[in-house]
Amino acid sequence: MGRRGDSGTAIVATGLVKHYGDVHALDGLDLEVQEGTVMALLGPNGAGKTTTIRVLTTLLKADTGTATVAGLDVVTDAAELRSRIGVSGQYSAVDEYLTGFENLDMVGRLYHLGAKRSRARARELLERFDLVDAGDRPVKGYSGGMRRRLDLAGALVADPPVLFLDEPTTGLDPRARIDLWAVIDELVAAGTTLLLTTQYLEEADRLADRIAVIDHGVVIERGTADDLKSRVGGSRIDLTLATAEDLSTAVEILGRPAGEVTADESSRRLTLPASDGAITLSDALLALRERGIVPTDASLAKPSLDDVFLTLTGRATADDTDATDATASASTGSAR
Ligand SMILES: Nc1ncnc2c1ncn2[C@@H]1O[C@H](COP(=O)(O)OP(=O)(O)O)[C@@H](O)[C@H]1O
Ligand SMILES: [Mg+2]
Numbered sequence: 001m002g003r004r005g006d007s008g009t010a011i012v013a014t015g016l017v018k019h020y021g022d023v024h025a026l027d028g029l030d031l032e033v034q035e036g037t038v039m040a041l042l043g044p045n046g047a048g049k050t051t052t053i054r055v056l057t058t059l060l061k062a063d064t065g066t067a068t069v070a071g072l073d074v075v076t077d078a079a080e081l082r083s084r085i086g087v088s089g090q091y092s093a094v095d096e097y098l099t100g101f102e103n104l105d106m107v108g109r110l111y112h113l114g115a116k117r118s119r120a121r122a123r124e125l126l127e128r129f130d131l132v133d134a135g136d137r138p139v140k141g142y143s144g145g146m147r148r149r150l151d152l153a154g155a156l157v158a159d160p161p162v163l164f165l166d167e168p169t170t171g172l173d174p175r176a177r178i179d180l181w182a183v184i185d186e187l188v189a190a191g192t193t194l195l196l197t198t199q200y201l202e203e204a205d206r207l208a209d210r211i212a213v214i215d216h217g218v219v220i221e222r223g224t225a226d227d228l229k230s231r232v233g234g235s236r237i238d239l240t241l242a243t244a245e246d247l248s249t250a251v252e253i254l255g256r257p258a259g260e261v262t263a264d265e266s267s268r269r270l271t272l273p274a275s276d277g278a279i280t281l282s283d284a285l286l287a288l289r290e291r292g293i294v295p296t297d298a299s300l301a302k303p304s305l306d307d308v309f310l311t312l313t314g315r316a317t318a319d320d321t322d323a324t325d326a327t328a329s330a331s332t333g334s335a336r
Helices: 049-056 078-082 101-112 115-128 144-155 176-190 199-209 226-230 244-258 278-290 303-313
Strands: 010-018 023-034 038-042 064-067 083-086 162-166 193-198 210-215 220-224 234-242 262-264 269-273 297-301
Touching: 010 049, 010 193, 023 038, 023 049, 023 064, 023 193, 023 199, 023 210, 023 220, 023 269, 038 199, 049 064, 049 144, 049 162, 064 244, 078 101, 083 144, 101 115, 101 144, 101 220, 144 176, 176 193, 193 220, 193 244, 199 303, 210 278, 210 303, 220 226, 220 303, 226 303, 244 262, 244 278, 269 278, 278 297
Parallel strands: 038 193, 038 210, 083 162, 162 193
Antiparallel strands: 010 023, 010 064, 210 220, 234 269, 234 297, 262 269
């Protein structure tokens, strides 16, 4: 994704600390987001993502440290700041018993848009988020994806220049996730500064210009998605061959153009980088097929948050997370 308009800094956080007794939710967090860019805060459950969003959106006061959003201090300018931002997240403010339209209209009133503008804005957003048909039904009957879209629409009612999305796609099925990504793309193309949190490396890669990896309330790594992937390694293909002979032939065939093939003779498994993802996988399968070789198992494994943490910290994310990225499998496909 290109960087749009780098005129200034939209979000600056310096040394944010927030302790709950012994729990160090934030432990000296520093963050900077340029105007018109997308920053992803990537981290496992409990890393401090929501706490960061809450501090930056004035919902929570840090113990120490300072932060400004759109040039306004999160403590001393809190009221004015709130009118310049949109927030959408896990703690969704959507009212179940109101319709989609009524929810958006209500947000417009809260932002003092006035009755006429609030209604017009609600209709406009329902259209934009593909909720026109559902707009006059109570939210109670909405699917997970529809709720997220409505929640996101709510964050946009006042057309804020800075937007915060806390785990926008967690819990959504792959289809709904892709739809939501497309909506987020549009926002970003329009110049909105976006800070989003996620547990998915794939999502950070897809949406963000820059990524800050957060662990125990501090940023442990920052850079572009490419920086991070070059440290962690990109997608790879895992193949299992039927015989030792097939394995050595496969190494010979795939080793030439792709390079970096590793083979394990005892398990008859072969691994190679998938620079073009599924295309590399299908090319590899075709090349083998031409020589009469069909693997007993073939899968495409994308690097996950766990891979990032192993690389950066030497340990896996905590066991209670559900932070595994989707692993796309082909044919017999084992989930690695
Ligand atoms: N109100 C609270 N009281 C006590 N502990 C909290 C509170 N809010 C968050 N925490 C703790 O702070 C840490 C960071 O939480 P959070 O910011 O929600 O992480 P994330 O959003 O990355 O999952 C976690 O250990 C969490 O249990
Ligand atoms: Mg959270």
